[in-house]
Structure formats: C-alpha cells, structure tokens
Amino acid sequence: MSLSSESGELLMCGQNHKGQSQEVITFQPCPLPGCSRVQQVSCGWDFSVINSDCDGQVLVCSSNAFGQLGFSPGITHSAEPFHPVTSVAAGLRHALASTASGCVYQWGTGLSSHAKRMLSPHPVPAHLSSKEPCLVPVAGSTHCVCLTVKGDVFLWGSNKHDQRVTDVHSGWTHLVVKTESGRVFTWGRANYGQLGQINQSTEKEYDISTSSGQSISRPVEVKALFGATQIACGSEHNLAVVGGRIVSWGWNEHKMCGDGSLCDIPQPQPIPCFRDITSNEDSTS
Amino acid sequence: MTVFHDEVEIEDFEYDDETETYYFPCPCGDRFAITKEDLENGEEVATCPSCSLIVKVIYDKEQFMCGEVIEAPKTSENKLELAQNLL
Numbered sequence: 606m607s608l609s610s611e612s613g614e615l616l617m618c619g620q621n622h623k624g625q626s627q628e629v630i631t632f633q634p635c636p637l638p639g640c641s642r643v644q645q646v647s648c649g650w651d652f653s654v655i656n657s658d659c660d661g662q663v664l665v666c667s668s669n670a671f672g673q674l675g676f677s678p679g680i681t682h683s684a685e686p687f688h689p690v691t692s693v694a695a696g697l698r699h700a701l702a703s704t705a706s707g708c709v710y711q712w713g714t715g716l717s718s719h720a721k722r723m724l725s726p727h728p729v730p731a732h733l734s735s736k737e738p739c740l741v742p743v744a745g746s747t748h749c750v751c752l753t754v755k756g757d758v759f760l761w762g763s764n765k766h767d768q769r770v771t772d773v774h775s776g777w778t779h780l781v782v783k784t785e786s787g788r789v790f791t792w793g794r795a796n797y798g799q800l801g802q803i804n805q806s807t808e809k810e811y812d813i814s815t816s817s818g819q820s821i822s823r824p825v826e827v828k829a830l831f832g833a834t835q836i837a838c839g840s841e842h843n844l845a846v847v848g849g850r851i852v853s854w855g856w857n858e859h860k861m862c863g864d865g866s867l868c869d870i871p872q873p874q875p876i877p878c879f880r881d882i883t884s885n886e887d888s889t890s
Numbered sequence: 891m892t893v894f895h896d897e898v899e900i901e902d903f904e905y906d907d908e909t910e911t912y913y914f915p916c917p918c919g920d921r922f923a924i925t926k927e928d929l930e931n932g933e934e935v936a937t938c939p940s941c942s943l944i945v946k947v948i949y950d951k952e953q954f955m956c957g958e959v960i961e962a963p964k965t966s967e968n969k970l971e972l973a974q975n976l977l
Contacts, residue, residue: 840919
C-alpha cells in the first residue's frame with residue numbers, strides 16, 4: 606500500500622517479496638532518488654507507479670513479470686521526448702499515464718490471453734499488450750475510455766445529455782463515475798451488489814462465458830449517490846461520502862462494507878458506527 | 891451447483907517453482923491457488939485460502955497429463971526494479 610502526504614512524501618507498507626516496500630505493517634517513509642516530492646501514487650497487484658514533480662517524471666517499482674513496469678531488460682529510459690505526466694493509474698498488471706498534452710499511454714500485458722480469447726480472431730490492440738509505454742488511441746473528447754483493474758475496456762460515448770464526467774473510479778470489474786452535476790453512474794459486474802442499483806437480484810450466479818447475467822453494460826444512475834463528495838472502489842465493493850455520511854455497498858464477505866455483517870450490500874447504506882463524518886478535501890491517497 | 895467467481899487461463903497464473911503451485915490474485919487480497927499435481931490429475935478449480943471464491947482454470951488437460959509444464963511468469967524472477975525517466 607502507498608500514500609502520498611501533503612508535503613509530497615511517499616509512505617509505504619506491506620509485503621516486500623517483490624520489492625514493493627519494506628516488509629512492515631505500519632506506513633514508513635520511502636525516500637526516492639533525486640526527486641523530493643510525490644504528486645501521486647497508484648498501486649497495482651504487486652507494483653507501484655509514482656508520479657513525481659520532477660518534470661513529470663514517473664517512477665515504477667516491484668514486479669515486472671507482466672511488463673507492468675513499462676520497460677524491457679536493458680532499457681532504462683526512453684529516448685523519445687514526452688510531455689510531462691499529469692496523472693498515473695495502476696491496474697492489476699498494467700498501468701496508464703496521462704500527459705499535459707492530453708495523451709494517454711499504457712503498458713503492461715495484464716491478462717493478454719484473456720484479451721486474445723475475447724477478441725479472436727481480431728488481433729489484440731498494441732496498447733493492450735505492450736511491455737513499454739504505448740500511445741492509447743482515445744476516440745474524441747466526448748468519449749470516456751476506462752480500463753478496469755483486470756484490463757476490461759469500457760467505452761462510454763454519446764454525450765447527448767451533456768453529462769461531463771469529473772470523476773472515474775474503478776473496481777476490478779466495475780466502474781463508478783460522477784458527472785459535474787453530481788449524478789453518479791455505475792456499470793460492469795453486478796453479482797455482488799457492487800453497482801448499488803435498485804432491482805438487482807441477489808443471485809450470485811455470474812455467466813462468465815458470455816459476460817451477461819449479473820452485469821450491466823451501460824451506465825445506470827444510482828440516485829442514492831447523487832452529490833457524493835468522495836467515492837472509493839475496492840475490488841468488488843465501494844465507499845462514498847454522501848451528505849456528510851459514509852455509505853458502503855457491494856461484496857462484504859470480509860466485512861469490508863463495515864456494517865458488521867458478512868452479507869453483501871446491494872444498495873448504498875450508511876455505515877452505522879460513523880455519524881456525520883465529513884470528507885477531508887485535503888487528503889490524498 | 892458450483893458457482894465460479896471467474897474463469898482464468900493458466901497462462902495468466904504465476905507459477906512458483908518451490909511450491910509447484912500456480913497463483914492468481916483474488917479480489918480479497920489473497921491468491922487463488924492450484925498445484926501442478928492437481929492440474930496433472932485433471933482438476934480445474936483454483937481455491938482461495940481466505941475466502942469462498944473459486945475460479946475455473948482454463949488449460950489443455952492433455953498437455954498437463956503428459957508431463958509438460960505450461961510456461962507462466964515465475965514469481966522467482968521477481969526483483970526490485972526502480973527506473974527513472976520512464977516518460
């Protein structure tokens with residue numbers, strides 16, 4: 606796990622058998638070579654991507670088994686000039702970076718065999734199977750191209766209702782987005798209640814072979830989340846701050862929804878032990 | 891009736907030489923696991939030691955039963971990689 610503080614310091618904790626961090630259970634400061642401040646950090650399954658403030662420099666560390674660090678052995682840096690990186694994100698086994706010029710780069714092979722199976726006989730696009738940063742062809746300013754942690758691609762186009770997206774959050778197989786008017790939409794896998802939508806059955810069976818059944822392929826609004834000030838997605842569950850209260854929904858087998866039970870929560874519900882907890886706009890993670 | 895959380899190709903698992911086990915991340919934070927021996931016996935269910943989720947392993951059973959080892963990224967190749975000037 607990684608955190609970046611307000612002062613730009615990097616703190617990490619967790620396992621270190623792949624060099625992710627010191628093997629400790631409390632957050633420890635992690636000094637970086639050269640650069641003194643961290644703008645943003647994002648963690649994949651077993652690697653981290655760090656966006657520093659040194660001319661948009663990106664640092665990566667830990668496992669490179671799936672090319673998720675973005676370079677091949679023997680290559681330590683790219684010879685091509687790139688615009689400064691503004692944002693980074695890590696998936697399970699892939700990573701992305703956006704630049705000041707509005708370009709998106711992706712690297713990491715992730716679940717390329719899954720992609721081959723789903724896209725066959727069409728070839729897997731270069732940006733979904735590259736071990737080095739590869740330009741992602743984003744189609745137009747009104748389209749939102751999202752990659753889940755597992756590498757599924759969701760494309761949300763057709764902005765006919767003028768809903769400009771301001772926030773995008775991704776679980777492993779579902780997405781939550783917020784528009785500038787405060788409306789919240791979810792789509793993707795639904796069988797653990799992770800979409801928080803009404804009229805979702807509690808049937809856990811998920812038709813993997815066709816990706817149908819308990820999954821929603823188009824964004825559907827969740828009115829209970831209107832005006833959410835903070836949203837966070839776990840692998841198959843979510844937290845949000847709505848009207849000063851923390852709500853949770855989704856998979857709850859390990860009590861991660863915080864209601865004290867082990868039952869999946871199909872629609873956003875306030876966490877009982879927190880009352881009127883307001884969001885901290887200055888916190889970063 | 892068995893309810894699988896997902897179906898995962900054997901190529902997407904990471905193989906550990908020491909334990910002779912194939913691993914794949916579980917949403918709970920632990921890993922689904924299935925041993926090479928299980929695969930050679932035709933098993934296709936990888937389980938997570940920390941939760942109820944299970945995944946179906948997609949692989950060529952004939953290839954495993956004849957003793958061939960499927961190439962998958964090995965966890966023993968992990969190393970600390972710290973790179974600068976990536977972009």
